Amino acid sequence: MYSIQIQNLNHSYDSIEVFNNNFLNLEIPKNQANKLYGIIGPSGTGKTTLLSILGGQLNPKTGTVLIDKVNIYKVGDKTRRDIISVQMQTATALRGTLRENLVFGIISDEKLCSDKNLIDILKKVGLWSLFEPKDGLNTLIGEGGVNLSGGQRQRLNFAGLYLRAKHYKPSLILIDEPTSSLDEISELAITQMIDELSQKSVTFVVAHRLKTLDQAVGILDTSLISTYPELKFYTKDDLMTVSQYYRDLQAGKAQLEE
Ligand SMILES: Nc1ncnc2c1ncn2[C@@H]1O[C@H](COP(=O)(O)OP(=O)(O)OP(=O)(O)O)[C@@H](O)[C@H]1O
Ligand SMILES: [Mg+2]
Structure with a gap:
């Protein structure tokens, strides 16, 4: 068994309590x-906070985070990077060339970072047509270069x-809302890429649309945490029974994001 455990989690920001036992x-x-x-889960119910805690970026007030028995707050950045890959909701500032942004930290992997492979991936996510007519992989982005929209970023x-x-090849991938402000085509492509990654690594995705979770084997609904202290991944059938929020979503009555 591969296990992900959080014990005794308490976290608040100033006066805002997000997790309570x-x-x-x-x-x-x-x-x-x-x-x-x-x-x-509804906005402000702790999805991003939970992902940051699991990813080793936000040490909670109390709580032990064990990823396959490894306490991720007791290991160095390098070990943690081998175990977990994270994409957070707020994108980091972009600058330099397109290529530099893509291969940051993995440049030594020549096969993966070949021009051909990078272009293939950019095509898949629907960005190559934007950069090809400019300087291709050498296009400067961010300040002084091409400014990207939220969805492009x-x-x-x-x-x-x-x-x-x-x-x-991390054992855990954490993704916070990859498809907000995406059009249907890129959304589908990215959903397929997430499905591909989740064949190899346990993948947690904070989702904006239920379509992203078509293939999900379990769903954690943060609207439930004030009632049930367990952060539990339910099957879709069970979630229908326990969660009003999920029923509303299915019926099109609630939004995953306003
Ligand atoms: N850095 C911070 N400082 C202070 N309060 C914060 C901070 N980050 C989050 N909060 C508060 O903690 C609560 C949980 O926030 P969190 O970002 O985890 O929610 P979320 O479920 O990801 O929401 P959304 O769907 O809007 O992304 C919110 O009430 C938020 O205002
Ligand atoms: Mg969030």
């Missing part, structure tokens, strides 16, 4: 083919995550 205990058989898990970040995941 919550816990998570997910066990996944090593041979389970599809390892896609979704996280949904997200797609570029996702392409970076995809490359890092291919390089590090």
Whole structure:
């Protein structure tokens, strides 16, 4: 079994309490083919906070985070990078060339970072047509270069995550809302790439649309955490029974994002 555990979780920002004695205990058989898990919930209910805690970026007030028995707040950045790849909601500032942004930290992986492979991935996420007529992989982005829209930046970040995941083969991938402000076509392409990654690594995705979670084997709904302290991944059938929020989403009555 591969396990992801959080024990005794408490976290608040100043006066805002997000977690209060919550816990998570997910066990996944090593041979389970599809390892896609979704996280949904109304805005402000702790999805991003949970992902940051799991990713080792936000040490909670109390709580032990064990990724396959490894306490991720007790290991160095390098070990953590081998175990976890993260794409957060707020994109990091972009600058330099397109290529530099994509291969940051994995440049030594010549096969993965070949021009051909990078272009293939940019095509998949629907960005190559934007850069090809400019300077291709050498196009400068950010200040003094091409300014990207929110959705374009997200797609570029996702392409970076995809490359890092291919390089590090982490056991856990954490993705925060990759498809907000994306059009239907890029959304589908990215959903397929996420499905591909989740065949190799356990993948947690904070999703904006239920379509992203078509293949999910379990869904954690943060609207439930004030009622049930367990951070539990339910099957879709069980979630229908326990969650009003999920029922509303299915009926088109609630939005994953306003
Ligand atoms: N850095 C911070 N400082 C202070 N309060 C914060 C901070 N980050 C989050 N919060 C608060 O903690 C709560 C949980 O925020 P979080 O970002 O985890 O929610 P979320 O479920 O990801 O929401 P969204 O769907 O809008 O992304 C919110 O009430 C938010 O205002
Ligand atoms: Mg969030």
